[in-house]
Amino acid sequence: MLSPDSRVLLTDALQPPVGYAIDSVVTTTYSLDLTALLLAPLSFAARTRSEDVDDADPIALLESIRRYVGSMTVFAQAGGLKVPSKYRTVLSFAENSVVEVRAPQPGRLFHPKIWLLRFVCDDAGGYLHRFLCSSRNLTFDASWDTLLVLDEDPDTDEAVDPAPIAEFVAALPDLATTPMTGTRAAAVRDLAHTVRSARFACPAPFASMTLHPLGLTDGAALPVPEAADRALVISPFFDPATSRRFAAIAPDSRIVSRAETFDRTGSDAFTGAQTFTLQAVADRPGDDEAVAEPGTEVGGVPSGLHAKTFVFDTAKEAVLITGSANATSAALGGNVEFSAALRGPSAKCGVDAVWESGKGTTGLARIVEPYTITAAAPDVDADALARVEKDMADFRALLSAAAPQLHFVLNGGSAQCTLRVPEEIVGAFDGEVAVSPVSLTGEYRPLATEVTWSGVAAANVTAFIGVRTRRDGVELFGVVKAALHGDVVGRDRLILRSHIGSAQDLTRCLLFLLGGEVPGDGEVLGLDRGSTGDRDPGRGAVDDTVLFEPLVRAVVGDRAALERVDALLRDLDAPTDLVDDDLRALLDAVRLAHTAVAGGDK
Structure with missing residues (x-):
C-alpha cells in the first residue's frame, strides 16, 4: 500500500532480474535532467550501484552509456529538458537517446512518467518485461512520488491487460517534434509489439487493475466516480474546477496538496472537504533545508509533495488511481498522461487503509497536518506568474x-x-x-x-x-x-580518447566490457616491456595478461562482450603506444578461438 515508509528506489527498479540483461527500454517524462539521464545506464549495468553520478567510476559511466544508448529511448516534453548543473562530455553519447515530443492537443503537455523495460535471458534468450507507472520525472527533484512496479509473471491467474501499454508506446514516435531515425522508431514499435503478450500480475492486496493512457485518443478518461462514500485525493496541483469536482464526490473528502496550491486556488473551491499538507519534517529532504521550494504544474516540484493518487470507497470496493495525472483540467482534459487504476476491498485498499497506520506501517495521517486556506478567491498574481512560465515553456517547445x-x-x-x-x-x-x-x-x-x-x-x-x-x-x-x-564521429573519438588516455584506462575499460567489476588503477598497474621483451619495472604500464582469463571466459560464455571490445577499439582508433602488438596478438587469438567455438555450435 501507500505507506510512507515503503520506499522503492528507481535505480533498484531498473536493475535486471538475475540471469537477465537489458534488451530494450522506453521511458517518458515531462522534465528531464540530463545528468539524471546518465544514472539509468549505470543501473542497467547491474554491477554498479551508485545513485550519484559524481560517485560513479568514470569508466563504468562511459561504457554503460555507450553500451545501452542504442537500446534506450527517452521521450520528453519539447523544451522540458533542464540545464545540467555540471556538463559532462559523456552526455554526447546519450544525445540520440533523447526524443523531444509534443502533445497532440494544442496548448497541452506531454506529462507521462512510465518505463517499459524488456530483459533478455542470458542463457535461453527468452524475454521478460517490466512496467513502471510513476509520478516522478527523470530528475533529481527531492520530492514525494509514487512508483508502481509490474513484473511479468507467466503463471499469474489474473493478468493485467497490457494493450494500453502497447498502444501508448507504439504511438510515441509520431509525437516527435522532428522525425526519429527509422532504426530507433522501429525498436520502439518492436518493444510495443512484444509487450502485448506480456502477463503482468496485479499487486496484492488489489484484485484487479486497468491501465489508462490519456491525451492520445478521444474519450479517454480516468475512472473517477461521480459519487463515493469516502475520497482521498493527493495532488500537488489543482485548479478551481477540478477542486470543486473532487471535493464534492464524497461526504468524507480529504485533500492533500501543497500550501501554495491551496492558497493560489482559494478556499471556495474546496468547500466541504478537509484540506491537508505534509508536515514540515516530511516536506523537507534534509535538516539543512528550511522550507519546501515553490513549484508549478509547468515548472515542476523541486521538493515536497509530487505524488498524484486518488482513492475512492464505494460500499465495500475501493479504487486507487495513481500515475502522472494531477487533479487539474489540463491533466484530465488534453495532457498526455498515464495512470493505473487498482481495485480491491475497501478494508484493505481503501481510504482508511491508506490513511491509518497498519501493522508495521506508517499511515498517511501520521505525516500530514490540517491546513487552513486563508483566501477565499484564487490568487490573481500567482496565476499571472504561472502564465508567464507557461508562455516560456511553450516558446521552448x-x-x-x-x-x-x-x-x-x-x-x-x-x-x-x-x-x-x-x-x-x-x-x-x-x-x-x-x-x-x-x-x-x-x-x-x-x-x-x-x-x-x-x-x-x-x-x-x-x-x-x-x-x-x-x-x-x-x-x-x-x-x-x-x-x-559536422564530423560527429570525429568529435566522439576525441571525447573517447579524453576518457581513455592511458593503458591503465584501457585495461580497466576492457575488463568492464568483459563482464567484471571495474578495478582501481592500483589493481591493474603492472610492468611495461623493455626493449628485450622482458618486463621493465620502471615504466608503470599495464600487464595485459590480466585480460587473458576474462577474454577466454568471454569466448565461451559471452560472445557479445567480444563485440563490445572490438567496437571500443574501433571507435577509439587507438595509437600503437596505447594498444601494443602484444595486446593486438592476444585479441587476434581470441577472435580465432571465438570463430572456432561459434563454428562448433552450428
Missing part, C-alpha cells in the same frame, strides 16, 4: 519543433559552432531570448537566425542548447535539442 541545427567544424582539438534557426522563431517570444550550448559557461547570446561560438573545445560540441528567457522580471532556463551537422 516551439523552438524545438522548428528543428534547430548546430553546425560545427573541427580544427584539431577545437571547433567553431553555429546555431541556425528559422527566421520566424527569432521574434516568436514576447521577451528576451538568449541561447548557448549547455557545455559552455557565460556564453549566452541573443537568439538570431545564426549564432556562432568560436574556439569551443571539441569535447564540448553538443546537441543540447540552453535557452534563457526573460519577461516581466521572470528569468527561466531550459534546454532544446538541435540536430548536429
